[in-house]
Amino acid sequence: MRESIKKVTHLIKIAKVGRGKFFSLVVLAIISSFLSILPTSYLGKISDQILAHLKSNSDDLNIVLKLFITYSIIIILSTIVRNIFCYLSSKYFNKIIYNIRNITYEKLLNISYRYINKSDKGNIINTIYNNTARLEAVFSTALFTLISDFLDLLWISFFISKISIVVLVFLIVGLPILIYMGYNSGEYQKELYINKIDKEKSMINHITQTFINLDAIRTFFGQKKETNDYDKYNHNYYFLSHKADKGLSIFYIIEKTIRTIAISISLGYIAMGILRNNFSFGSLLVVSMYTTRFYSPVTNIIRYYQMLQKGLASVEDIDGFLKEDDVIRNNNFRFENIENSICVDNITIKGNDKTLLKDFGCKIRDKSINIIYGQSGCGKTTLIKSLIGIYELEQGKIIVNKRYENTNKIYSYASQDIFLFRGSILENIIYPKTVEIETKERLNKGRELLGKLGFSDNKIYQQVGDGGKALSGGEKKRLSLVRAIISDTPIVILDEIVSNLDKENKEKAENIIIKESKKRCIILITHDEIYRFEEKADCNIIDMERSKESIS
Template identity: 20%
Template sequence: MNNFKKIFPFILPYKKYAYLNIFFNILYAVFGTLSFVSLMPMMDVLFGQSKKNYILPTYKGLSGLKTYLSDYLSYYLTSITDTNGIGYTLSILVAGIITIFLLKNLCDYLAMFFITFLRNGVLRDMRNAMYKKTIELPLAFYSEKRKGDVIARISGDVNEVQTSFLSILELIVKEPLTIVFTLIAMVTISVQLTLFVFIFIPVSGYIISLIGKQLKRKSTKAQEEQGQFLSTIEETLGGLKVVKGYNSENYFNQVFQESTQRFFTLSNSIGNRQNLASPASEFMGIMVIAILLWYGGHMVLIEHSLKGAAFITYMGLAYNILTPAKSISKASYAIKRGNAAAERVLEILEQENPITSKTDAVEKSTFNTEIVLQNINFKYEEEAVLKNFSLTVKKGQTIALVGQSGSGKSTIANLLTRFYDVNEGTIAIDSVNIKDINLQSLRGLMGLVTQDSILFNDTIKANISLGKLDATDDEIIEALKIANAHEFVKDLPLGIYTNIGDSGNKLSGGQKQRLSIARAVLKNPPIMILDEATSALDTESEKFVQVALENMMQNRTSIVIAHRLSTIQKADKIVVMQKGEIVEQGTHDELIALNGTYNKLVTMQSFE
C-alpha cells in the first residue's frame, strides 16, 4: 500500500474515470446478484410453488422489507397470471431476467471502458516522468547503472505497474462488492447455509496467501534479470564491430543465453505459483458447494424448511462467489508482481538529483570578463582526479589543457558544464559561482565538441539545429560552411534533409566531427569547450576539422583539451597537467624554452 500511495499522484488526473469505474462496478455487483435472485420467482412459477396472493401488501419499514418485497412480487405474479395466463407471466419473467443480465454486462463493459483511460493515462504519464527523470539525472548515475536496466524499467516495469498494480482498483471495489451483495442475498434466503460460506472465505484466503508467499521477491529478481539481458543487447549492438572483430559472437551469445535461462526459470516459478491460485480457490469453492448440496438437500427434502427454487437460487449465488474469489486471488498475485515493479520504477523517480538549479538561481545570458577555477579538488568515487587546481580564463582567450591520459583534462570540461559538481573549491563566471547560475542558462553560455561526435538517427538539419531549434535552412548552411562541412553535405542526395543513420554511421569520422562543430557554431555561445575534438581522426580529416575549429574559435573564449599538440600551438596559454595538478603553463614558445614536461610531450609526438 505504501508503494500504491506513491503511485497515487499519477492516478489523480484521471480520478473522474476512477469514479465512473467505481460507480459502474457497484451497479455491476448489484445486477450480478439480482441476475441470480431473479431466477427464484421464475422457478417458483415453473414448479408451481408460487403462492397466490390477492392482497396488495403495505410497507411497514426496513425491518419488514424482505416480507414486503416477497408479498408484492407474489401479488403482482398472481394478478398478471389470473388476467393473462401462465404463459404471459413466464414471458414477463424471462424478459426481466434478460434485462437484468443485459444491464449487468453493460455496466461491466462501461466499468472497463473508463478504467482503460485511467490505466493508459497512468502508463503514459509514468513513462514520461521516467524519461524526464532519466535525462535529468547526472552522468554519475549512469556510471553505476546499466542503461539496459533503465530501459527495462521504463518499458517493462512501468507496463507491469499499469497492468498488475492498478488491478488494486478492481480488487477493492468490483469483486468485494459482488461478494458482499451476493452474501446479503444468500443470508436473506438461508442464514444456516451462509454460515458455511463464512467459514470457507477466511480458510481459502489463508491457503491462497501461503501459495503467494515469496512471489514479490521472485518478481523483483525476474525484473532485474530482464534488465540484465536488455543491457547485454544494448551493449552488444553498441560494440558490434568489437564483437565481430574479436570473433566474440559465441561468448556474448552464451552470456545472453545464461541470462534468459535464469529469467526462464524465475518466470516458470512465478507463473506456476500464479496458475495454482485459480484452481486452488475453485477447488475449495466446489468443496463448500458439495457440503452445501448435502446440507441444503437435507433442508429441502427432509426438514422441508427450504423451498426447492430458493435452494437452486442459493446454489447459483454460492457459485457466483467463486468467480470474484478467483479474481481476488489472481489480483493479489498481480499486486505482488506489480509491487516489485513499482519499487523499481520509484527507485528512479525518487532518485535524488544533486545537480539542479537553486530556487533563486541567477539567469545569465552573457559572458563579460573571466572564468575562475579556484582551489578545486574532485574525486570520481574514491579516486582523486584534481588536486588544488586553480586557473583563470580571460574573455577572448584560448586556453589549452594538455597532459597524459588520466591527468584530469576532460574532468575540467565536465565541471565547467556542471555534468559533475566540485567536491571542494569554486568555479565562477564573471564572479558568479556556477552553482548559483540557472543550469540551463549556464549551459546556454557554452558550446561543447567532444572526442566522440554524438549524433542521432535523424536528418543533418535536426542534428545541427539542437543548438537552435528555430534555425532557418540558411543559418544551418552558414554554420556548415564555417565548420568546413558544407562541401560534403551539398553532395548528399537530400542535402541537409539527409538521414545520417544510427549515431551518424552513414558518415565518416571526420564528417561526423564537422557536423558536431557546425552544431556548436549554430548555437553561437560565448564560451567554447573542445574536448579532444580531433584525437580520433586521421591526418587528412584532422586538417579539415582543424580549419573548422579555427573558424569557430574566432572572437570566442575557448578551452581546448588536446591530445594532439599540433592543434594548440596558437593558444594564448597552454596549461600542462599531470595527475590532477598544473606542472607548467605559458605559451608554446615559452614552454619549449623551459625544456620540461611540455617539451618532452612535443618531442615524443614529433618522433611519432
C-alpha cells in the same frame, strides 16, 4: 503490503489523472456489479412460478412472462453497463501508465549525474521501459477486475443472506484459509518477481555490452564464452519462473478443494431444507449459482493479487527511480567578479570510488583558445565533465565570471561521443529546435559553416540515420563542431574535435575555431594539436600533467 499500496497510490497521484474520474468509476462499478448479480435471483423466482403453475394447472403465464422480460432487460442492461465500466476503467488506467511512462522518461532527462554515474545502462532501460510495461499488471485489467470482483462478492453475500444466513456462514468459513494462503503465496510471488527483475537487468546489461563490443568478441572468438555467460542469467530467470508457476499450481489445487467442500455443504443444507419445506425449489437453483459465483470473485481476487505482485515489484523500482535527486543546473559553479572566464581552484573529483582528478587548478581565459592537453588518462575529459556538471566536486571550487550568471546557457559542447538523432544534417545542427521555428540568422550561419566544411547544399538535407550511421567519422565531427559553434553561448567546449580529420578539413575546422575565439571563450581538448593553434591564435595552454594552480 501497506507500503506497496502507498507506492501505488503515490504513482496514481503523480500521474495526475483526476480523483473525480476515479470516484465516478467506483460508482459505475457498484451499479455494474449489482446488475450483474441481480438476474440470478430472478431465475429462482421464475423457477418457483413455473412449479406453482404446474401444480395449479393455471393457464395464466403473465407473471412468468413478466419475470422473463425483467430478467432479460436486466441481463442486457448489465452487459451494457459492465462493458462501459470496463472500457472507461481500461482507458483511465492506461492513461496512468501512459503518464508514468512519460514521467519516468522526463526524469531520466533531469536526473542527477551522480545517479547516472553509479547506475548501469541496462538498469535504467529496464526501469523506464520494462517496469512501466509491467504496470499493466497493476493498473490495467487486474485492478478494475479486482474492484468488480470485490463488489460482486458483497452483492452475492447480500443476496445469499436473504435466502439463508447459515449458507453464508458456511461459505465464509473457508475464506480466512484462502485469504491467508493467497496472501503468503502473493508475497512469495513478489519475492520471486523482484529476483526476476534483477536477472532481467543482468541480461539487458549483457546484451548492451555485447552489442557495443561485438567486433572485439568476434575478433577474439569470444562467442562461446559470451553465450555461456548469458545462459547463466537466462537459466536463473527460467528457474525463478519455474518456481513461481509451481507455487501457483499448488495454491490452486488447495483453493479448488476448499471451495468444492464449502459449496457442497451449502447445497446439501439447502436441499435438506427443501425436503423439509423450509426453502423453495428455486432457492436451490439460486444458491447453486450464487455459491459458485461467491468463490469466483474470491479466487479471482487472490489470482489477481498474485499477478499484482509482478507489478508491485516494478512499482517499487519506479518509485525509487522517481525519488532520485534531479540535476542542479550549474551546481559546481560559483559566480564571482574575476578577470578570467573560469577559475578552477584545487578541485578533486571521484567516480565509482576512484579518484579521477586530484588537487587540480587552472585559469580559463575569455576570447582565447584554452587548450587542455595531456596524455590519455590524465583527466582531460574528467575536467570537462566537471565543468558541465556530469561529475560533482569532492573538494575545491569552480569560479565562473559573474557576467555569465544570468545567461540561460553558459556553454555548448562537442564531445567525443557525438550525439545524433534520426533526421537531416541541418536538423541535427540546430537541435533541439526545428527548421520551422529556428531563426533565419542561425540557419544561415549553420548552412555557411557546413558549406565551408565540405557539405553541399543537397548534402545538408541528407538523413544521418540511427546514431549517424549514414555519415563517416569525419562528417560526424564536422557536424558536431558546427552545432557547438552556432549555439549562442559565451563558452564553447570542443573535445578532440579536429583529431583524425583529413588535412583539408582539419585546416578549415581550425580556421573556424580561431575565428570564434576572437569573440568568446573556446576550450579545446587535445593531445597533439597545440602548435597548430599557437602559431595562429591567442592560446592559453593548460598542461594536465603540470597545472596545479591554487587560486587565492
